[in-house]
Amino acid sequence: MSKSKINIALFFGGRSAEHEVSLLSARSIYNAFSKEKYEISPVAISKKGFFHSLEESKKILLGDKNKVPELDRENILDLKVLKVLEEKIDLVFPVLHGPYGEDGKIQGFLDTLNIKYVGCDLLSSAVGMDKAVMKEIFSYHNIPQSKFKVLKKEEFKNQNTLEIYNKFVEDLKVPFFIKPANMGSSIGINIVKELSSFKAALSEAFKYDNKIIIESNVKGREIESAVIGKADNIEVSAAGEIISTHDFYDYQAKYEDQSTELIIPAEISNKSKEIIKELSIRAFKAIGAEGISRLDFFVNENENMILVNEINTMPGFTKFSMYPLLFKEVGISYMELLDRLVNIALTEDK
Known part of the structure:
Protein backbone atom coordinates (compact mmCIF):
# COMPACT_ATOMS: atom_id res chain seq x y z
CA MET A 1 0.00 0.00 0.00
CA VAL A 118 -18.15 6.15 -2.72
CA GLY A 119 -21.86 6.75 -3.22
CA CYS A 120 -25.04 6.98 -1.19
CA ASP A 121 -25.25 6.18 2.52
CA LEU A 122 -27.16 3.31 4.11
CA LEU A 123 -30.59 4.97 4.20
CA SER A 124 -30.61 6.55 0.73
CA SER A 125 -29.21 3.34 -0.79
CA ALA A 126 -31.96 1.29 0.85
CA VAL A 127 -34.67 3.71 -0.28
CA GLY A 128 -33.32 3.84 -3.83
CA MET A 129 -33.20 0.05 -4.02
CA ASP A 130 -36.69 -0.58 -2.63
CA LYS A 131 -38.92 0.77 -5.40
CA ALA A 132 -42.02 0.56 -3.21
CA VAL A 133 -40.51 2.86 -0.57
CA MET A 134 -38.93 5.04 -3.26
CA LYS A 135 -42.27 5.58 -4.98
CA GLU A 136 -44.00 6.42 -1.71
CA ILE A 137 -41.34 9.05 -0.98
CA PHE A 138 -41.65 10.45 -4.50
CA SER A 139 -45.41 10.68 -3.96
CA TYR A 140 -44.85 12.57 -0.70
CA HIS A 141 -42.62 15.07 -2.54
CA ASN A 142 -45.12 15.42 -5.42
CA ILE A 143 -42.66 14.01 -7.95
CA PRO A 144 -44.67 12.88 -11.00
CA GLN A 145 -44.63 9.14 -11.68
CA SER A 146 -46.81 6.39 -13.15
CA LYS A 147 -49.64 4.73 -11.19
CA PHE A 148 -48.49 1.73 -9.14
CA LYS A 149 -49.53 -0.88 -6.62
CA VAL A 150 -47.50 -2.98 -4.19
CA LEU A 151 -48.10 -6.70 -3.59
CA LYS A 152 -46.37 -8.79 -0.91
CA LYS A 153 -45.90 -12.51 -1.28
CA GLU A 154 -47.81 -13.32 1.92
CA GLU A 155 -50.76 -11.22 0.78
CA PHE A 156 -50.76 -12.96 -2.58
CA LYS A 157 -50.93 -16.42 -0.97
CA ASN A 158 -54.21 -15.54 0.72
CA GLN A 159 -55.97 -14.12 -2.34
CA ASN A 160 -57.52 -15.45 -5.51
CA THR A 161 -55.24 -14.88 -8.52
CA LEU A 162 -58.09 -14.04 -10.87
CA GLU A 163 -59.55 -11.52 -8.41
CA ILE A 164 -56.15 -9.84 -7.98
CA TYR A 165 -55.66 -9.73 -11.73
CA ASN A 166 -59.08 -8.18 -12.34
CA LYS A 167 -58.41 -5.59 -9.65
CA PHE A 168 -55.13 -4.54 -11.29
CA VAL A 169 -56.81 -4.45 -14.71
CA GLU A 170 -59.45 -2.14 -13.26
CA ASP A 171 -56.94 0.15 -11.52
CA LEU A 172 -54.03 0.14 -13.98
CA LYS A 173 -55.47 -1.16 -17.27
CA VAL A 174 -53.60 -3.62 -19.47
CA PRO A 175 -50.87 -3.97 -20.35
CA PHE A 176 -49.09 -3.31 -17.05
CA PHE A 177 -45.65 -4.19 -15.68
CA ILE A 178 -44.63 -6.42 -12.78
CA LYS A 179 -41.19 -6.04 -11.22
CA PRO A 180 -39.39 -7.07 -8.01
CA ALA A 181 -39.28 -4.17 -5.55
CA ASN A 182 -35.57 -4.74 -4.83
CA MET A 183 -33.68 -5.48 -8.03
CA GLY A 184 -32.01 -3.65 -10.89
CA SER A 185 -30.84 -4.09 -14.50
CA SER A 186 -34.47 -4.90 -15.42
CA ILE A 187 -34.07 -8.39 -13.92
CA GLY A 188 -37.37 -10.09 -13.10
CA ILE A 189 -39.48 -7.50 -14.97
CA ASN A 190 -42.26 -8.59 -17.31
CA ILE A 191 -45.13 -6.97 -19.17
CA VAL A 192 -48.60 -8.40 -18.51
CA LYS A 193 -51.20 -8.50 -21.28
CA GLU A 194 -53.52 -11.28 -20.08
CA LEU A 195 -54.13 -13.64 -17.15
CA SER A 196 -51.61 -16.28 -18.26
CA SER A 197 -48.76 -13.75 -18.55
CA PHE A 198 -49.86 -12.31 -15.16
CA LYS A 199 -49.28 -15.67 -13.45
CA ALA A 200 -45.91 -16.13 -15.17
CA ALA A 201 -44.80 -12.58 -14.31
CA LEU A 202 -45.74 -13.03 -10.64
CA SER A 203 -43.77 -16.27 -10.46
CA GLU A 204 -40.71 -14.64 -12.04
CA ALA A 205 -40.79 -11.50 -9.87
CA PHE A 206 -41.26 -13.45 -6.63
CA LYS A 207 -38.06 -15.38 -7.40
CA TYR A 208 -36.13 -12.21 -6.61
CA ASP A 209 -38.15 -10.52 -3.89
CA ASN A 210 -41.05 -11.06 -1.49
CA LYS A 211 -42.46 -7.68 -2.48
CA ILE A 212 -43.32 -6.67 -6.03
CA ILE A 213 -44.43 -3.54 -7.88
CA ILE A 214 -47.34 -3.55 -10.31
CA GLU A 215 -47.05 -0.48 -12.51
CA SER A 216 -49.16 1.03 -15.26
CA ASN A 217 -47.79 1.01 -18.80
CA VAL A 218 -46.75 4.49 -19.89
CA LYS A 219 -46.55 5.45 -23.56
CA GLY A 220 -43.44 7.56 -23.66
CA ARG A 221 -39.81 7.72 -24.67
CA GLU A 222 -37.24 6.33 -22.24
CA ILE A 223 -34.94 9.18 -21.20
CA GLU A 224 -32.14 9.08 -18.64
CA SER A 225 -30.05 11.61 -16.75
CA ALA A 226 -27.04 11.27 -14.47
CA VAL A 227 -26.31 13.11 -11.23
CA ILE A 228 -23.12 13.73 -9.27
CA GLY A 229 -22.58 15.72 -6.10
CA LYS A 230 -24.25 16.28 -2.76
CA ALA A 231 -26.95 18.50 -1.28
CA ASP A 232 -25.26 21.88 -1.74
CA ASN A 233 -23.49 21.11 -5.02
CA ILE A 234 -25.40 18.87 -7.45
CA GLU A 235 -24.61 18.59 -11.14
CA VAL A 236 -26.92 16.97 -13.71
CA SER A 237 -25.68 15.58 -17.02
CA ALA A 238 -27.15 15.84 -20.47
CA ALA A 239 -30.30 13.80 -21.10
CA GLY A 240 -30.03 10.66 -23.21
CA GLU A 241 -32.61 8.47 -24.91
CA ILE A 242 -32.77 4.68 -25.07
CA ILE A 243 -34.35 3.15 -28.15
CA SER A 244 -34.86 -0.59 -27.78
CA THR A 245 -36.35 -3.11 -30.20
CA HIS A 246 -37.74 -5.01 -27.20
CA ASP A 247 -41.10 -4.44 -25.48
CA PHE A 248 -39.12 -2.51 -22.87
CA TYR A 249 -35.50 -1.86 -21.90
CA ASP A 250 -34.88 -5.30 -20.35
CA TYR A 251 -31.65 -7.03 -19.30
CA GLN A 252 -30.98 -8.42 -22.78
CA ALA A 253 -31.51 -5.01 -24.37
CA LYS A 254 -29.14 -3.40 -21.86
CA TYR A 255 -26.23 -5.81 -22.01
CA GLU A 256 -26.59 -8.24 -24.91
CA ASP A 257 -28.62 -6.78 -27.79
CA GLN A 258 -26.46 -4.73 -30.14
CA SER A 259 -29.56 -3.18 -31.77
CA THR A 260 -30.32 -1.02 -28.73
CA GLU A 261 -29.56 2.63 -29.50
CA LEU A 262 -28.34 5.26 -27.04
CA ILE A 263 -29.07 8.76 -28.36
CA ILE A 264 -26.98 11.38 -26.55
CA PRO A 265 -28.07 14.10 -26.28
CA ALA A 266 -31.74 13.18 -26.46
CA GLU A 267 -33.66 14.99 -29.17
CA ILE A 268 -36.16 16.70 -26.91
CA SER A 269 -37.12 20.33 -26.35
CA ASN A 270 -35.10 22.66 -24.14
CA LYS A 271 -38.15 22.91 -21.89
CA SER A 272 -38.19 19.13 -21.41
CA LYS A 273 -34.46 19.13 -20.71
CA GLU A 274 -34.90 21.74 -17.97
CA ILE A 275 -37.79 19.81 -16.39
CA ILE A 276 -35.70 16.63 -16.40
CA LYS A 277 -32.84 18.46 -14.69
CA GLU A 278 -35.17 19.89 -12.08
CA LEU A 279 -36.83 16.52 -11.40
CA SER A 280 -33.42 14.81 -11.24
CA ILE A 281 -32.33 17.13 -8.45
CA ARG A 282 -35.67 16.86 -6.63
CA ALA A 283 -35.61 13.05 -6.73
CA PHE A 284 -31.92 12.94 -5.74
CA LYS A 285 -32.64 15.13 -2.72
CA ALA A 286 -35.92 13.38 -1.86
CA ILE A 287 -34.16 10.13 -0.99
CA GLY A 288 -31.14 11.90 0.55
CA ALA A 289 -28.76 10.68 -2.17
CA GLU A 290 -25.14 11.77 -2.41
CA GLY A 291 -22.28 11.13 -4.78
CA ILE A 292 -23.75 9.16 -7.65
CA SER A 293 -27.16 8.34 -9.14
CA ARG A 294 -28.89 7.83 -12.48
CA LEU A 295 -32.51 8.81 -13.09
CA ASP A 296 -34.88 7.09 -15.53
CA PHE A 297 -37.83 8.98 -17.07
CA PHE A 298 -40.79 8.47 -19.35
CA VAL A 299 -41.31 11.43 -21.68
CA ASN A 300 -44.23 12.15 -24.00
CA GLU A 301 -43.90 15.71 -25.27
CA ASN A 302 -47.16 15.52 -27.27
CA GLU A 303 -49.03 15.10 -24.00
CA ASN A 304 -46.71 17.36 -21.94
CA MET A 305 -45.86 14.34 -19.78
CA ILE A 306 -42.56 13.76 -17.97
CA LEU A 307 -42.60 11.05 -15.29
CA VAL A 308 -39.79 9.77 -13.06
CA ASN A 309 -39.54 6.00 -13.35
CA GLU A 310 -36.82 5.34 -10.77
CA ILE A 311 -33.47 6.37 -9.32
CA ASN A 312 -30.42 4.07 -9.34
CA THR A 313 -27.83 4.78 -6.65
CA MET A 314 -25.06 2.59 -8.13
CA PRO A 315 -25.68 2.54 -11.90
CA GLY A 316 -23.72 0.51 -14.42
CA PHE A 317 -20.26 2.03 -14.83
CA THR A 318 -18.64 0.53 -17.89
CA LYS A 319 -17.31 2.97 -20.48
CA PHE A 320 -20.40 2.14 -22.55
CA SER A 321 -22.90 2.66 -19.73
CA MET A 322 -25.30 5.59 -19.79
CA TYR A 323 -23.98 7.19 -16.60
CA PRO A 324 -20.46 8.05 -17.87
CA LEU A 325 -21.67 8.63 -21.44
CA LEU A 326 -24.20 11.25 -20.30
CA PHE A 327 -21.50 13.17 -18.45
CA LYS A 328 -19.06 12.80 -21.35
CA GLU A 329 -21.57 14.79 -23.40
CA VAL A 330 -21.15 17.78 -21.06
CA GLY A 331 -17.34 17.57 -21.05
CA ILE A 332 -16.72 15.43 -17.95
CA SER A 333 -14.50 12.46 -18.80
CA TYR A 334 -14.73 8.99 -17.26
CA MET A 335 -11.51 9.59 -15.32
CA GLU A 336 -12.72 12.98 -14.05
CA LEU A 337 -15.97 11.37 -12.86
CA LEU A 338 -13.94 8.91 -10.80
CA ASP A 339 -11.82 11.72 -9.33
CA ARG A 340 -14.94 13.67 -8.36
CA LEU A 341 -16.63 10.68 -6.76
CA VAL A 342 -13.53 9.95 -4.70
CA ASN A 343 -13.24 13.58 -3.58
CA ILE A 344 -16.91 13.71 -2.56
CA ALA A 345 -16.56 10.48 -0.57
CA LEU A 346 -13.40 11.60 1.23
CA THR A 347 -15.01 14.87 2.33
CA GLU A 348 -18.44 13.43 3.18
CA ASP A 349 -19.42 12.35 6.68
CA LYS A 350 -21.64 9.31 6.30
Whole structure:
Protein backbone atom coordinates (compact mmCIF):
# COMPACT_ATOMS: atom_id res chain seq x y z
CA MET A 1 0.00 0.00 0.00
CA SER A 2 1.32 3.44 -0.91
CA LYS A 3 1.26 6.29 1.60
CA SER A 4 1.59 8.93 -1.12
CA LYS A 5 -1.41 7.63 -3.05
CA ILE A 6 -5.07 7.32 -2.09
CA ASN A 7 -5.69 3.67 -1.27
CA ILE A 8 -9.00 2.42 -2.67
CA ALA A 9 -10.59 -0.99 -2.24
CA LEU A 10 -12.71 -1.85 -5.27
CA PHE A 11 -15.51 -4.20 -4.21
CA PHE A 12 -17.10 -6.24 -7.00
CA GLY A 13 -19.20 -9.34 -7.61
CA GLY A 14 -21.51 -9.93 -4.67
CA ARG A 15 -24.68 -11.90 -3.99
CA SER A 16 -26.99 -10.08 -6.38
CA ALA A 17 -28.42 -11.33 -9.68
CA GLU A 18 -26.47 -8.37 -11.12
CA HIS A 19 -23.19 -10.06 -10.14
CA GLU A 20 -21.94 -10.28 -13.73
CA VAL A 21 -22.73 -6.62 -14.45
CA SER A 22 -20.67 -5.68 -11.38
CA LEU A 23 -17.59 -7.36 -12.87
CA LEU A 24 -17.98 -5.40 -16.10
CA SER A 25 -18.26 -2.10 -14.20
CA ALA A 26 -15.35 -2.89 -11.88
CA ARG A 27 -13.01 -3.81 -14.75
CA SER A 28 -13.73 -0.51 -16.50
CA ILE A 29 -13.24 1.47 -13.29
CA TYR A 30 -9.99 -0.31 -12.42
CA ASN A 31 -8.52 0.35 -15.85
CA ALA A 32 -9.58 4.01 -15.84
CA PHE A 33 -8.28 5.01 -12.41
CA SER A 34 -5.02 6.94 -12.54
CA LYS A 35 -2.39 4.61 -11.10
CA GLU A 36 -0.27 7.68 -10.29
CA LYS A 37 -2.95 9.02 -7.92
CA TYR A 38 -4.46 5.82 -6.59
CA GLU A 39 -3.47 2.43 -5.27
CA ILE A 40 -6.34 0.13 -6.24
CA SER A 41 -6.98 -3.09 -4.32
CA PRO A 42 -9.70 -5.23 -5.95
CA VAL A 43 -11.86 -7.18 -3.49
CA ALA A 44 -13.85 -10.03 -5.09
CA ILE A 45 -17.04 -11.18 -3.37
CA SER A 46 -18.58 -14.47 -4.45
CA LYS A 47 -22.28 -15.10 -5.05
CA LYS A 48 -22.44 -16.70 -1.60
CA GLY A 49 -20.94 -13.57 -0.06
CA PHE A 50 -17.41 -14.80 0.62
CA PHE A 51 -14.43 -12.44 0.25
CA HIS A 52 -11.41 -13.61 -1.75
CA SER A 53 -7.88 -12.64 -0.77
CA LEU A 54 -6.54 -9.42 -2.29
CA GLU A 55 -4.09 -11.38 -4.44
CA GLU A 56 -6.76 -13.70 -5.82
CA SER A 57 -9.22 -10.82 -6.25
CA LYS A 58 -6.82 -9.00 -8.54
CA LYS A 59 -6.33 -12.13 -10.67
CA ILE A 60 -10.11 -12.50 -11.00
CA LEU A 61 -10.65 -8.87 -11.97
CA LEU A 62 -7.86 -8.87 -14.53
CA GLY A 63 -8.87 -12.27 -15.91
CA ASP A 64 -11.70 -13.20 -18.22
CA LYS A 65 -14.16 -14.85 -15.83
CA ASN A 66 -17.73 -13.56 -15.88
CA LYS A 67 -18.30 -14.31 -12.20
CA VAL A 68 -16.33 -14.63 -8.97
CA PRO A 69 -15.48 -18.27 -8.16
CA GLU A 70 -16.82 -19.75 -4.94
CA LEU A 71 -14.53 -20.64 -2.05
CA ASP A 72 -14.29 -23.76 0.06
CA ARG A 73 -15.13 -22.82 3.64
CA GLU A 74 -11.65 -23.74 4.86
CA ASN A 75 -10.15 -21.24 2.39
CA ILE A 76 -12.27 -18.24 3.34
CA LEU A 77 -10.04 -15.25 4.09
CA ASP A 78 -12.69 -12.71 5.15
CA LEU A 79 -10.98 -11.70 8.41
CA LYS A 80 -7.59 -11.12 6.76
CA VAL A 81 -9.19 -8.95 4.09
CA LEU A 82 -11.10 -6.94 6.70
CA LYS A 83 -7.92 -6.36 8.72
CA VAL A 84 -6.21 -4.92 5.64
CA LEU A 85 -9.21 -2.72 4.92
CA GLU A 86 -9.43 -1.34 8.45
CA GLU A 87 -5.72 -0.60 8.69
CA LYS A 88 -4.68 0.56 5.23
CA ILE A 89 -7.63 1.57 3.04
CA ASP A 90 -8.67 5.22 2.72
CA LEU A 91 -11.83 4.50 0.80
CA VAL A 92 -14.03 1.73 -0.61
CA PHE A 93 -15.65 1.93 -4.03
CA PRO A 94 -18.50 -0.63 -3.73
CA VAL A 95 -19.22 -1.41 -7.38
CA LEU A 96 -21.99 -3.78 -6.35
CA HIS A 97 -25.28 -3.46 -8.22
CA GLY A 98 -28.57 -4.65 -6.76
CA PRO A 99 -29.24 -6.38 -3.39
CA TYR A 100 -26.37 -6.75 -0.91
CA GLY A 101 -24.51 -3.90 -2.57
CA GLU A 102 -26.78 -1.12 -3.72
CA ASP A 103 -29.37 -1.56 -0.98
CA GLY A 104 -27.53 -0.24 2.07
CA LYS A 105 -26.21 -3.54 3.41
CA ILE A 106 -22.58 -3.06 2.35
CA GLN A 107 -22.84 0.63 3.30
CA GLY A 108 -23.90 -0.28 6.86
CA PHE A 109 -21.08 -2.83 7.01
CA LEU A 110 -18.54 -0.16 6.05
CA ASP A 111 -20.09 2.34 8.48
CA THR A 112 -19.54 -0.22 11.26
CA LEU A 113 -15.85 -0.42 10.30
CA ASN A 114 -15.68 3.40 10.06
CA ILE A 115 -14.48 3.21 6.45
CA LYS A 116 -15.47 5.90 3.94
CA TYR A 117 -17.01 4.84 0.65
CA VAL A 118 -18.15 6.15 -2.72
CA GLY A 119 -21.86 6.75 -3.22
CA CYS A 120 -25.04 6.98 -1.19
CA ASP A 121 -25.25 6.18 2.52
CA LEU A 122 -27.16 3.31 4.11
CA LEU A 123 -30.59 4.97 4.20
CA SER A 124 -30.61 6.55 0.73
CA SER A 125 -29.21 3.34 -0.79
CA ALA A 126 -31.96 1.29 0.85
CA VAL A 127 -34.67 3.71 -0.28
CA GLY A 128 -33.32 3.84 -3.83
CA MET A 129 -33.20 0.05 -4.02
CA ASP A 130 -36.69 -0.58 -2.63
CA LYS A 131 -38.92 0.77 -5.40
CA ALA A 132 -42.02 0.56 -3.21
CA VAL A 133 -40.51 2.86 -0.57
CA MET A 134 -38.93 5.04 -3.26
CA LYS A 135 -42.27 5.58 -4.98
CA GLU A 136 -44.00 6.42 -1.71
CA ILE A 137 -41.34 9.05 -0.98
CA PHE A 138 -41.65 10.45 -4.50
CA SER A 139 -45.41 10.68 -3.96
CA TYR A 140 -44.85 12.57 -0.70
CA HIS A 141 -42.62 15.07 -2.54
CA ASN A 142 -45.12 15.42 -5.42
CA ILE A 143 -42.66 14.01 -7.95
CA PRO A 144 -44.67 12.88 -11.00
CA GLN A 145 -44.63 9.14 -11.68
CA SER A 146 -46.81 6.39 -13.15
CA LYS A 147 -49.64 4.73 -11.19
CA PHE A 148 -48.49 1.73 -9.14
CA LYS A 149 -49.53 -0.88 -6.62
CA VAL A 150 -47.50 -2.98 -4.19
CA LEU A 151 -48.10 -6.70 -3.59
CA LYS A 152 -46.37 -8.79 -0.91
CA LYS A 153 -45.90 -12.51 -1.28
CA GLU A 154 -47.81 -13.32 1.92
CA GLU A 155 -50.76 -11.22 0.78
CA PHE A 156 -50.76 -12.96 -2.58
CA LYS A 157 -50.93 -16.42 -0.97
CA ASN A 158 -54.21 -15.54 0.72
CA GLN A 159 -55.97 -14.12 -2.34
CA ASN A 160 -57.52 -15.45 -5.51
CA THR A 161 -55.24 -14.88 -8.52
CA LEU A 162 -58.09 -14.04 -10.87
CA GLU A 163 -59.55 -11.52 -8.41
CA ILE A 164 -56.15 -9.84 -7.98
CA TYR A 165 -55.66 -9.73 -11.73
CA ASN A 166 -59.08 -8.18 -12.34
CA LYS A 167 -58.41 -5.59 -9.65
CA PHE A 168 -55.13 -4.54 -11.29
CA VAL A 169 -56.81 -4.45 -14.71
CA GLU A 170 -59.45 -2.14 -13.26
CA ASP A 171 -56.94 0.15 -11.52
CA LEU A 172 -54.03 0.14 -13.98
CA LYS A 173 -55.47 -1.16 -17.27
CA VAL A 174 -53.60 -3.62 -19.47
CA PRO A 175 -50.87 -3.97 -20.35
CA PHE A 176 -49.09 -3.31 -17.05
CA PHE A 177 -45.65 -4.19 -15.68
CA ILE A 178 -44.63 -6.42 -12.78
CA LYS A 179 -41.19 -6.04 -11.22
CA PRO A 180 -39.39 -7.07 -8.01
CA ALA A 181 -39.28 -4.17 -5.55
CA ASN A 182 -35.57 -4.74 -4.83
CA MET A 183 -33.68 -5.48 -8.03
CA GLY A 184 -32.01 -3.65 -10.89
CA SER A 185 -30.84 -4.09 -14.50
CA SER A 186 -34.47 -4.90 -15.42
CA ILE A 187 -34.07 -8.39 -13.92
CA GLY A 188 -37.37 -10.09 -13.10
CA ILE A 189 -39.48 -7.50 -14.97
CA ASN A 190 -42.26 -8.59 -17.31
CA ILE A 191 -45.13 -6.97 -19.17
CA VAL A 192 -48.60 -8.40 -18.51
CA LYS A 193 -51.20 -8.50 -21.28
CA GLU A 194 -53.52 -11.28 -20.08
CA LEU A 195 -54.13 -13.64 -17.15
CA SER A 196 -51.61 -16.28 -18.26
CA SER A 197 -48.76 -13.75 -18.55
CA PHE A 198 -49.86 -12.31 -15.16
CA LYS A 199 -49.28 -15.67 -13.45
CA ALA A 200 -45.91 -16.13 -15.17
CA ALA A 201 -44.80 -12.58 -14.31
CA LEU A 202 -45.74 -13.03 -10.64
CA SER A 203 -43.77 -16.27 -10.46
CA GLU A 204 -40.71 -14.64 -12.04
CA ALA A 205 -40.79 -11.50 -9.87
CA PHE A 206 -41.26 -13.45 -6.63
CA LYS A 207 -38.06 -15.38 -7.40
CA TYR A 208 -36.13 -12.21 -6.61
CA ASP A 209 -38.15 -10.52 -3.89
CA ASN A 210 -41.05 -11.06 -1.49
CA LYS A 211 -42.46 -7.68 -2.48
CA ILE A 212 -43.32 -6.67 -6.03
CA ILE A 213 -44.43 -3.54 -7.88
CA ILE A 214 -47.34 -3.55 -10.31
CA GLU A 215 -47.05 -0.48 -12.51
CA SER A 216 -49.16 1.03 -15.26
CA ASN A 217 -47.79 1.01 -18.80
CA VAL A 218 -46.75 4.49 -19.89
CA LYS A 219 -46.55 5.45 -23.56
CA GLY A 220 -43.44 7.56 -23.66
CA ARG A 221 -39.81 7.72 -24.67
CA GLU A 222 -37.24 6.33 -22.24
CA ILE A 223 -34.94 9.18 -21.20
CA GLU A 224 -32.14 9.08 -18.64
CA SER A 225 -30.05 11.61 -16.75
CA ALA A 226 -27.04 11.27 -14.47
CA VAL A 227 -26.31 13.11 -11.23
CA ILE A 228 -23.12 13.73 -9.27
CA GLY A 229 -22.58 15.72 -6.10
CA LYS A 230 -24.25 16.28 -2.76
CA ALA A 231 -26.95 18.50 -1.28
CA ASP A 232 -25.26 21.88 -1.74
CA ASN A 233 -23.49 21.11 -5.02
CA ILE A 234 -25.40 18.87 -7.45
CA GLU A 235 -24.61 18.59 -11.14
CA VAL A 236 -26.92 16.97 -13.71
CA SER A 237 -25.68 15.58 -17.02
CA ALA A 238 -27.15 15.84 -20.47
CA ALA A 239 -30.30 13.80 -21.10
CA GLY A 240 -30.03 10.66 -23.21
CA GLU A 241 -32.61 8.47 -24.91
CA ILE A 242 -32.77 4.68 -25.07
CA ILE A 243 -34.35 3.15 -28.15
CA SER A 244 -34.86 -0.59 -27.78
CA THR A 245 -36.35 -3.11 -30.20
CA HIS A 246 -37.74 -5.01 -27.20
CA ASP A 247 -41.10 -4.44 -25.48
CA PHE A 248 -39.12 -2.51 -22.87
CA TYR A 249 -35.50 -1.86 -21.90
CA ASP A 250 -34.88 -5.30 -20.35
CA TYR A 251 -31.65 -7.03 -19.30
CA GLN A 252 -30.98 -8.42 -22.78
CA ALA A 253 -31.51 -5.01 -24.37
CA LYS A 254 -29.14 -3.40 -21.86
CA TYR A 255 -26.23 -5.81 -22.01
CA GLU A 256 -26.59 -8.24 -24.91
CA ASP A 257 -28.62 -6.78 -27.79
CA GLN A 258 -26.46 -4.73 -30.14
CA SER A 259 -29.56 -3.18 -31.77
CA THR A 260 -30.32 -1.02 -28.73
CA GLU A 261 -29.56 2.63 -29.50
CA LEU A 262 -28.34 5.26 -27.04
CA ILE A 263 -29.07 8.76 -28.36
CA ILE A 264 -26.98 11.38 -26.55
CA PRO A 265 -28.07 14.10 -26.28
CA ALA A 266 -31.74 13.18 -26.46
CA GLU A 267 -33.66 14.99 -29.17
CA ILE A 268 -36.16 16.70 -26.91
CA SER A 269 -37.12 20.33 -26.35
CA ASN A 270 -35.10 22.66 -24.14
CA LYS A 271 -38.15 22.91 -21.89
CA SER A 272 -38.19 19.13 -21.41
CA LYS A 273 -34.46 19.13 -20.71
CA GLU A 274 -34.90 21.74 -17.97
CA ILE A 275 -37.79 19.81 -16.39
CA ILE A 276 -35.70 16.63 -16.40
CA LYS A 277 -32.84 18.46 -14.69
CA GLU A 278 -35.17 19.89 -12.08
CA LEU A 279 -36.83 16.52 -11.40
CA SER A 280 -33.42 14.81 -11.24
CA ILE A 281 -32.33 17.13 -8.45
CA ARG A 282 -35.67 16.86 -6.63
CA ALA A 283 -35.61 13.05 -6.73
CA PHE A 284 -31.92 12.94 -5.74
CA LYS A 285 -32.64 15.13 -2.72
CA ALA A 286 -35.92 13.38 -1.86
CA ILE A 287 -34.16 10.13 -0.99
CA GLY A 288 -31.14 11.90 0.55
CA ALA A 289 -28.76 10.68 -2.17
CA GLU A 290 -25.14 11.77 -2.41
CA GLY A 291 -22.28 11.13 -4.78
CA ILE A 292 -23.75 9.16 -7.65
CA SER A 293 -27.16 8.34 -9.14
CA ARG A 294 -28.89 7.83 -12.48
CA LEU A 295 -32.51 8.81 -13.09
CA ASP A 296 -34.88 7.09 -15.53
CA PHE A 297 -37.83 8.98 -17.07
CA PHE A 298 -40.79 8.47 -19.35
CA VAL A 299 -41.31 11.43 -21.68
CA ASN A 300 -44.23 12.15 -24.00
CA GLU A 301 -43.90 15.71 -25.27
CA ASN A 302 -47.16 15.52 -27.27
CA GLU A 303 -49.03 15.10 -24.00
CA ASN A 304 -46.71 17.36 -21.94
CA MET A 305 -45.86 14.34 -19.78
CA ILE A 306 -42.56 13.76 -17.97
CA LEU A 307 -42.60 11.05 -15.29
CA VAL A 308 -39.79 9.77 -13.06
CA ASN A 309 -39.54 6.00 -13.35
CA GLU A 310 -36.82 5.34 -10.77
CA ILE A 311 -33.47 6.37 -9.32
CA ASN A 312 -30.42 4.07 -9.34
CA THR A 313 -27.83 4.78 -6.65
CA MET A 314 -25.06 2.59 -8.13
CA PRO A 315 -25.68 2.54 -11.90
CA GLY A 316 -23.72 0.51 -14.42
CA PHE A 317 -20.26 2.03 -14.83
CA THR A 318 -18.64 0.53 -17.89
CA LYS A 319 -17.31 2.97 -20.48
CA PHE A 320 -20.40 2.14 -22.55
CA SER A 321 -22.90 2.66 -19.73
CA MET A 322 -25.30 5.59 -19.79
CA TYR A 323 -23.98 7.19 -16.60
CA PRO A 324 -20.46 8.05 -17.87
CA LEU A 325 -21.67 8.63 -21.44
CA LEU A 326 -24.20 11.25 -20.30
CA PHE A 327 -21.50 13.17 -18.45
CA LYS A 328 -19.06 12.80 -21.35
CA GLU A 329 -21.57 14.79 -23.40
CA VAL A 330 -21.15 17.78 -21.06
CA GLY A 331 -17.34 17.57 -21.05
CA ILE A 332 -16.72 15.43 -17.95
CA SER A 333 -14.50 12.46 -18.80
CA TYR A 334 -14.73 8.99 -17.26
CA MET A 335 -11.51 9.59 -15.32
CA GLU A 336 -12.72 12.98 -14.05
CA LEU A 337 -15.97 11.37 -12.86
CA LEU A 338 -13.94 8.91 -10.80
CA ASP A 339 -11.82 11.72 -9.33
CA ARG A 340 -14.94 13.67 -8.36
CA LEU A 341 -16.63 10.68 -6.76
CA VAL A 342 -13.53 9.95 -4.70
CA ASN A 343 -13.24 13.58 -3.58
CA ILE A 344 -16.91 13.71 -2.56
CA ALA A 345 -16.56 10.48 -0.57
CA LEU A 346 -13.40 11.60 1.23
CA THR A 347 -15.01 14.87 2.33
CA GLU A 348 -18.44 13.43 3.18
CA ASP A 349 -19.42 12.35 6.68
CA LYS A 350 -21.64 9.31 6.30
